[in-house]
Amino acid sequence: xxxxxxxxxxxxxxxxxxxxxxxxxxxxxxxxxxxxxxxxxxxxxxxxxxxxxxxxxxxxxxxxxxxxxxxxxxxxxxxxxxxxxxxxxxxxxxxxxxxxxxxxxxxxxxxxxxxxxxxxxxxxxxxxxxxxxxxxxxxxxxxxxxxxxxxxxxxxxxxxxxxxxxxxxxxxxxxxxxxxxxxxxxxxxxxxxxxxxxxxxxxxxxxxxxxxxxxxxxxxxxxxxxxxxxxxxxxxxxxxxxxxxxxxxxxxxxxxxxxxxxxxxxxxxxxxxxxxxxxxxxxxxxxxxxxxxxxxxxxxxxxxxxxxxxxxxxxxxxxxxxxxxxxxxxxxxxxxx
Amino acid sequence: xxxxxxxxxxxxxxxxxxxxxxxxxxxxxxxxxxxxxxxxxxxxxxxxxxxxxxxxxxxxxxxxxxxxxxxxxxxxxxxxxxxxxxxxxxxxxxxxxxxxxxxxxxxxxxxxxxxxxxxxxxxxxxxxxxxxxxxxxxxxxxxxxxxxxxxxxxxxxxxxxxxxxxxxxxxxxxxxxxxxxxxxxxxxxxxxxxxxxxxxxxxxxxxxxxxxxxxxxxxxxxxxxxxxxxxxxxxxxxxxx
Ligand SMILES: Nc1ncnc2c1ncn2[C@@H]1O[C@H](COP(=O)(O)OP(=O)(O)OP(=O)(O)O)[C@@H](O)[C@H]1O
Ligand SMILES: [Mg+2]
Numbered sequence: 001x002x003x004x005x006x007x008x009x010x011x012x013x014x015x016x017x018x019x020x021x022x023x024x025x026x027x028x029x030x031x032x033x034x035x036x037x038x039x040x041x042x043x044x045x046x047x048x049x050x051x052x053x054x055x056x057x058x059x060x061x062x063x064x065x066x067x068x069x070x071x072x073x074x075x076x077x078x079x080x081x082x083x084x085x086x087x088x089x090x091x092x093x094x095x096x097x098x099x100x101x102x103x104x105x106x107x108x109x110x111x112x113x114x115x116x117x118x119x120x121x122x123x124x125x126x127x128x129x130x131x132x133x134x135x136x137x138x139x140x141x142x143x144x145x146x147x148x149x150x151x152x153x154x155x156x157x158x159x160x161x162x163x164x165x166x167x168x169x170x171x172x173x174x175x176x177x178x179x180x181x182x183x184x185x186x187x188x189x190x191x192x193x194x195x196x197x198x199x200x201x202x203x204x205x206x207x208x209x210x211x212x213x214x215x216x217x218x219x220x221x222x223x224x225x226x227x228x229x230x231x232x233x234x235x236x237x238x239x240x241x242x243x244x245x246x247x248x249x250x251x252x253x254x255x256x257x258x259x260x261x262x263x264x265x266x267x268x269x270x271x272x273x274x275x276x277x278x279x280x281x282x283x284x285x286x287x288x289x290x291x292x293x294x295x296x297x298x299x300x301x302x303x304x305x306x307x308x309x310x311x312x313x314x315x316x317x318x319x320x321x322x323x324x325x326x327x328x329x330x331x332x333x334x335x336x337x
Numbered sequence: 338x339x340x341x342x343x344x345x346x347x348x349x350x351x352x353x354x355x356x357x358x359x360x361x362x363x364x365x366x367x368x369x370x371x372x373x374x375x376x377x378x379x380x381x382x383x384x385x386x387x388x389x390x391x392x393x394x395x396x397x398x399x400x401x402x403x404x405x406x407x408x409x410x411x412x413x414x415x416x417x418x419x420x421x422x423x424x425x426x427x428x429x430x431x432x433x434x435x436x437x438x439x440x441x442x443x444x445x446x447x448x449x450x451x452x453x454x455x456x457x458x459x460x461x462x463x464x465x466x467x468x469x470x471x472x473x474x475x476x477x478x479x480x481x482x483x484x485x486x487x488x489x490x491x492x493x494x495x496x497x498x499x500x501x502x503x504x505x506x507x508x509x510x511x512x513x514x515x516x517x518x519x520x521x522x523x524x525x526x527x528x529x530x531x532x533x534x535x536x537x538x539x540x541x542x543x544x545x546x547x548x549x550x551x552x553x554x555x556x557x558x559x560x561x562x563x564x565x566x567x568x569x570x571x572x573x574x575x576x577x578x
Contacts (some may be wrong), residue, residue: 212439219432223429
């Protein structure tokens with residue numbers, strides 16, 4: 001029976017780990033009695049889901065950049081802000097579409113602005129990777145210094161270009177206002193944000209699980225050296241992921257801008273605190289963990305903001321600590337060599 | 338005499354402050370198996386890593402198939418025909434057996450006949466085709482790691498202790514697979530601590546100690562000379578039987 005031994009030795013396949021997926025529903029249900037009114041609860045929950053999707057979009061690129069190349073990129077915040085601001089460039093030229101009483105033109109305007117935001121952030125990411133990040137691979141302290149420096153410079157440039165005060169980013173007419181579902185007032189744009197978030201998440205899962213590039217990214221997160229030994233140039237892969245991650249930051253940024261209908265030069269930095277919490281909660285390098293983490297963080301922020309506004313940010317720190325006590329490497333730890 | 342397929346002359350490697358390889362001279366003739374032996378810490382793994390470009394030689398020259406490759410990047414070496422089976426196996430644990438092999442076939446979908454041949458060498462991989470590599474047994478991971486290196490024909494494969502920690506039955510499977518692989522065009526540079534395994538496969542042998550090659554010659558000659566074995570391999574021979 002000798003040589004067949006390892007043929008018959010069945011691997012112990014662990015069951016899929018669904019537990020983290022239950023956390024967001026459990027959190028939402030637990031909040032219901034605390035909030036009291038079901039209508040208010042439904043509104044808060046939808047707000048949390050919409051915000052969660054936007055945070056997820058911003059965080060997903062960052063988690064892959066960290067997972068794949070071990071690069072701590074604090075300048076991710078700059079791409080969020082830059083994406084949002086670049087959308088305002090179209091406010092003048094496309095104001096006819098924005099204000100028009102036509103869903104098609106409105107959606108078109110939104111689409112063009114979102115595309116521009118992603119493209120500008122992607123281009124900035126490409127340049128940033130070449131000039132700033134490349135020389136500091138493998139040196140965390142240097143990465144923190146140069147990317148924080150890059151963030152400060154970018155914020156200054158944005159302030160110089162658009163001014164230090166708030167800039168308006170009005171939503172196209174069709175996406176404003178609410179629809180009533182029973183007694184629950186549902187903001188239209190929140191539904192749009194949830195839809196976009198789900199599409200982005202689905203697309204990322206599809207790419208990561210069904211394409212060669214996706215397999216390479218997952219393999220590279222685990223063991224970049226072995227990917228190179230198979231003949232792939234990991235640097236190119238990394239540039240691609242960095243650019244895509246920056247584009248996602250820009251996309252998340254412009255979506256957030258529309259959500260608030262106002263931009264400030266510090267918006268990216270403010271969001272980055274949540275984004276980093278999400279990346280840590282999710283497990284560095286895990287897109288699925290990032291998605292669950294973003295929903296948890298955003299739901300917590302919304303419930304806490306309603307129940308105890310002063311504790312809103314603190315509540316997320318508590319959430320992070322609780323999750324790390326449960327799973328010290330995040331919800332879905334990624335295998336590392 | 339024809340030029341060896343792979344040759345190292347006076348290769349030094351530093352890792353951080355450590356001077357690990359201290360002038361390695363090694364010739365691997367094309368078309369056979371060369372065993373690289375030596376006690377723990379002798380520098381065998383470091384030699385393979387340096388050839389594969391994972392560590393950079395600080396002095397000396399490495400030639401492969403008539404070309405100087407001392408400064409070549411790892412992906413270029415892989416594309417140029419060198420495959421690597423690391424000591425740690427390094428299967429991608431989040432990917433299935435199939436996905437691991439799909440990635441290893443860089444030029445496109447794996448050739449069906451060749452894949453079939455590999456799965457005949459390692460039937461376990463066929464059985465667990467769609468299982469995540471992370472949950473395989475140690476022996477199955479080792480099989481996958483070897484399979485990954487040969488899914489596309491390569492001129493030279495560097496194999497680092499393929500029998501380490503394996504049950505005797507799996508070692509037997511591994512031996513049969515390498516014997517079969519040896520019949521193809523592939524040249525194998527095999528790092529081993531298991532002298533019996535190495536002796537069954539290798540035509541030539543090099544023995545390392547303290548970051549240098551201290552003996553090189555025919556395997557048959559070393560296998561026949563108990564005194565030489567004791568002197569060169571010392572305790573490592575007994576401790577790995
Ligand atoms: N990453 C590293 N940093 C510093 N020193 C290292 C590193 N890897 C190995 N060494 C040292 O280099 C020497 C050679 O190690 P190497 O792994 O090449 O030996 P080996 O012959 O493969 O041994 P083994 O049989 O234990 O696998 C050892 O003294 C080891 O301690
Ligand atoms: Mg070794």
